[in-house]
Amino acid sequence: MTTEGGPAQGLHAHVLDALGLAITAGEHPPGSVLRTDEVAQEFGASRTVVREVVRVLESMALVESRRRVGVTVRPADEWNVYDPRVIRWRLAGADRPRQLRSLTVLRSAVEPVAAGLAAVRATPEQCAALTEAALGMVRTSRGHQLDGYLHHDVAFHRTVLNASGNEMFARLGDVVAEVLTGRTQHAVMFHDPDPAAVTLHVRVAEAVREGDAARAEALTREIATGALEELDVLAP
Numbered sequence: 001m002t003t004e005g006g007p008a009q010g011l012h013a014h015v016l017d018a019l020g021l022a023i024t025a026g027e028h029p030p031g032s033v034l035r036t037d038e039v040a041q042e043f044g045a046s047r048t049v050v051r052e053v054v055r056v057l058e059s060m061a062l063v064e065s066r067r068r069v070g071v072t073v074r075p076a077d078e079w080n081v082y083d084p085r086v087i088r089w090r091l092a093g094a095d096r097p098r099q100l101r102s103l104t105v106l107r108s109a110v111e112p113v114a115a116g117l118a119a120v121r122a123t124p125e126q127c128a129a130l131t132e133a134a135l136g137m138v139r140t141s142r143g144h145q146l147d148g149y150l151h152h153d154v155a156f157h158r159t160v161l162n163a164s165g166n167e168m169f170a171r172l173g174d175v176v177a178e179v180l181t182g183r184t185q186h187a188v189m190f191h192d193p194d195p196a197a198v199t200l201h202v203r204v205a206e207a208v209r210e211g212d213a214a215r216a217e218a219l220t221r222e223i224a225t226g227a228l229e230e231l232d233v234l235a236p
Contacts, residue, residue: 011043011044011045011049012045012049012052012053014043015039015043015045015049015050015053016053016056016057016085017089018043019034019039019053019057020057020060020062020085020086020089021089021092021093023057023062023063023073023089024062024079024086024089024090024093025089025092025093025094025095026093028073029073030073030074030075030076031072031073032072032073033069033070033071033072033073034054034063034070034071034072034073035070035071036050036051036054036070036071039053054071057071059080060079060080060083060085060086061074061078061079061080062074062079062080062086082172082175084174084175084177084178087099087103087175087178087179087182088178088181088182091178091179091182091186092182092186096182096186096188096235097231097235097236100179100182100183100188100231100235101228101231101235103175103179104179104224104227104228104231105228106172106175107176107179107224107227108221108224108225108227108228110161110169110172111157111160111161111176111220111223111224112217112218112220112221112224113164113169113217114160114161114163114164114166114169114220115160115164115204115207115208115216115217115219115220116213116214116216116217116220117163117164117165117166117169117213118130118159118160118163118164118165118208118216119207119208119210119211119212119213119215119216119217120211120213121163121164121165122163122208122209123163126159126162126163127163127205127208127209129155129159130156130159130160130163130204130205130208130209131205131206131209132155133152133153133155133156133159133201133205134152134156134201134202134204134205135202136148136151136152136155137149137152137153137156137193137198137201137202138198138202139152140152141192141193141195141198142192143192144191144192146184146189146191147184149184149193150180150181150184153180153201154176154177154180154181156201156205157173157176157177157180158173158176158177160204160208160220161173161176163208188230188231188234188235189230189234190230190234194226194230196226197223197226197227200219200220200222200223200226201223203215203219204216204219204220204223207219
């Protein structure tokens with residue numbers, strides 16, 4: 001017998017990741033059919049586990065179940081590309097450079113506006129959290145501390161999106177977190193972050209704290225432009 005969080009849940013996650021990676025990498029092209037009995041045999045999983053995995057993939061619009069046909073892979077333009085797990089799988093594949101650029105362009109369109117709104121709407125607690133995250137980035141920006149830097153970088157950008165007071169922007173926090181994590185995990189980062197970029201984050205925190213919306217927006221746009229320029233070098 002297994003308990004919640006035990007072997008069954010681990011197998012579910014393993015099968016989900018394996019199929020998600022395979023589908024987003026094109027190993028199962030659109031229109032191809034996944035036979036649940038074959039999947040169960042391949043992974044040594046029960047049919048119940050496979051059915052649960054299929055339901056999750058359906059929720060992401062990666063597949064659809066058809067009676068008398070089976071589980072069919074859907075076209076890529078129908079996938080839920082904002083799902084953090086779909087982003088993670090796509091960043092792990094050969095199409096990583098294009099994905100990073102697409103997601104970074106999205107960030108450049110949203111985050112400057114969010115920062116401008118944050119300068120008007122942020123609470124004192126959010127201003128403090130933003131400053132703390134920026135200073136954490138400074139502390140971990142030298143000595144190849146990328147994991148520590150990532151922690152503070154994610155916290156910074158989540159806080160900006162949340163402090164905007166716009167629930168649509170706030171929901172993009174997981175998307176941005178996956179982009180930043182993917183850059184770090186797949187070595188699309190310099191060993192030590194660009195000092196100019198780190199300084200810009202500190203200045204954004206100051207602008208938000210001082211209520212200067214125009215400066216917060218302009219500085220965040222500089223951060224986004226720099227991220228795109230880094231991709232030209234690291235993931236052309």
